[in-house]
Each structure stands twice: as structure tokens, then as C-alpha cells.
Amino acid sequence: MGTLPMQATYHDLLTSVARRAAAYLDGIGTRRVAPDAAAVHDLDQLTGQLPGEAADPWELLETLDRIGSPATVATAGGRYFGFVIGGALPSAVAAACLADAWGQNASLRVMSPVSVALEDAALAWVRDLFRLPGNCGGALVTGATMANFTGLAAARHDLLARAGWDVENDGLSGAPPLTVVVGDEVHVSVIKALGLLGLGRKHAIRVPVDGQGRMRPDALPALDRHTLLCIQAGNVNTGAFDPAREICQRAREAGAWVHVDGAFGLWAAASPSYMHLTDGFELADSWATDAHKWPNAGYDCGISLVRKASALREAMAVGAAYLAPGELREPSHYSPDMSRRARGVELWAALRSLGRRGVAELIERTCGFAQRFAEGLREAGYEVLNEVVINQVLVSFGSAEATRSVIQQLQREGTCWCGGTEWQGRAAMRISVSSWATTSEDVEASIAAIRRIAG
């Protein structure tokens, strides 16, 4: 409302929104997880043509909360087990609010010293947790899809530069061929990234996998200095890890580039109890992961790390007279975007609020809950299709129709939310325990709801 002094508007509006946000989060444990149909239907009230006149900010906020909040999915609560969706730690939510008030552009240091300092610090912590070299290049991006894209762009740069080709300047037309190798259970985001990079969605050689989706090293094709090999830490369905040490050693001998999609699985490296699963991944050349999944930094926060920082920089940096180059790392020289939100603030806050022990404890607690889901559903006579190595559980309730029907009924019933998938020809419910907010009461209530519906 233009008649109010700006400071009063900010103060009152932000105080009021803080109360609303807190009330939303305070109530999340007692509401249904998926919104009901009426709440979704009411969203029509927020759409339509843009009115000519300005809205009153309090009315706007009241409407947004009244209509928008009930139409959210309660992913911030403890009983959401769909996809691989983490919550956001309280310190990360609070830091994000402050960062929104700062309104910083984290493209260049000169635009926001604090955003870049926190991004640098958080990237160093992540490298350290993953036991990667301190001089790796890194970028914060929107998610693992863009982190895969970013790492693969660095790989494309380096593999073609070895063949005397400058892909950024000369494009791909007439470029020497690259061989791309992926596991048969590659995540679709890697395929998407290969398509965006002009390497083709269909051209990768697919290596057969075992019953958990792990790449079989005995089935690898010949590798050479022009090969881009994509492996995975944490299959989206089973949570399984490719045997990285053997694969990376073979790739190193051949001079191939190894890229790791570790969207969530790489975080197992932070736990003394689970770090053995990530053995050998440190030998790769580039890594993609997410902080909005297991570390619960909130959306959106993907992380790209590249052993040869210069390859990432050469793939991403552009110059212009008004963009001062400077001596230090400039985020936009290492990432696909130029203007970008200061997502390093939330990442810094999430990791700092947990500390090294807290990250390990979060990994261990959620993996323990996944084990409990498997045990509780096995006890009731249902089949767990995967070896539960980390936080992912696949359950069959008999026929494909029976399994799909349990998933649908559970989503409608609202106690918790689990999605569906198909695992090596069998329909399954996916249970992904990724949130800091999940408690053992949430897990027991969810097991009881699944058993009630399936029984």
C-alpha cells in the first residue's frame, strides 16, 4: 500500500509473515500430508488475469496463507517419504528468510561479499565431508540435474580439448567423437544433461547392472582418453552404489573421465558407519550432489564439484568489460548461470547448524528409519525388493495392481506420502527417508497406516 512509509511496511509485513510461517510449520505434524481436493480447487482464486489495481500487502499475504498454505504438500513435516525430498532445517529456513531480505545476487564477489564467502565456506565443508581434494572447482546450482549438467560440461570441455577441440567456441559440429558410458540404471537427469550438452540422450553405451542396479565392472566396454563414464552413488530406487574403486581405477588407467551422480548417496561419506559405501568415489573427476535432499538445506541447492577446477572454469566463464575478473573465485565463472540466488547462505546455515557430527547423525538416523520401515513391512508379510543399504526402501504388496492400489489409497488417506516406481519389472512402493523432521513416532504411525491400508 503506497500510503505507508516503506520501513513500516517492511517491519509489519515481515513480522506478520514470520508469525504465519511459524504457525504453518507448527501445525505441519497434525495436518494431512497431501492437500485435499478442495484445497487444490481453491487455488483457482489465486489465478486468472492480472488485475489493474495494486493489492493491499496484508490482504495479499492473508489470501496467500489462507489459500496457498492448505494446498502445499507437507514436505516440511516428518511423514513425507516421496521421491528423495528432504525438509529444511530450522536454521536453514531462518537463514533463507534473512537472505531473502538481503536480496543478494551471488554472481560476483563485488555484488555480495557475504554470499560468496558463505558459498566458498560451504563448498569447502562439502569437499571435506566427501574427502575430495581441497582445490576442486565447485558451483552451487539449482539441483542435481544442473550439477550433472555442470560436471558433464567440464568433462566435455576437457575430453575435447585433449583432442585439440575448443567446444565452447567452436561448438560440436565437426568435433571429434566422445564415447559416453552409463550404467543401465542411470538416473534420467544424467540423460537429460547429456542431451542438453549435445552429447545425445540416446548415444550412451549402457552397461548392464546387477539386481540392485549397480554397474557391473566385468561388463564395462573398452575405455580410453575420449570416454566419459558416468557412475552413481545412490540409486534413486534401491540406494545402491556402483563399485567405484574398481571402475575408477580402470578408468584412470585408460585416461577416461569419471563423473559421479551422487545426488543423495554421496552424503553417506559423512557418516563413519556408512562411508564404506562411498569408497573409491573420491577417485572420480567430477561429482554432482544435492543439499536439498539429505542434508536438508531446503530448496533449491545442487552442488557441482570438479577435480580439475580449470576445466570447469573454462567451460563456464565468460568475460565482458563490465564484469571485473578479480583474483579470487567468482561463482558465476564456475556455474551455468550468471545472476543467481545466494543459496550458499542456506547451505552454510544447514551444515553449520548440524556440525560434522550432526550431518553423520542425520544420515544414520534416517537410514535406521529405513531399516525400521523394511522390518515393519516384512513382519506384516510384504516383500522388500531391495537390500536396504541407506535410506531407500522398495516394497511390493503382491501384484502390480495391489501395489499401485495401496500407494493410491495411502496418498489419499493422508497419514504419510509414499510414491510408486517399477523396479526391474516389478511395481513397488518407494519409501525414501530423507527429512531431519522425521521421528520414530512418524515412522511407526506411517508403518501402521500402510499395514492398515494393505491389510
Ligand SMILES: Cc1ncc(COP(=O)(O)O)c(C=O)c1O
Ligand atoms: C540419483 C539422482 N540423480 C539426480 C537427481 C535429480 O535431482 P534434482 O531433482 O535435484 O535435479 C535425483 C533426484 O531424485 C537422483 O535421485
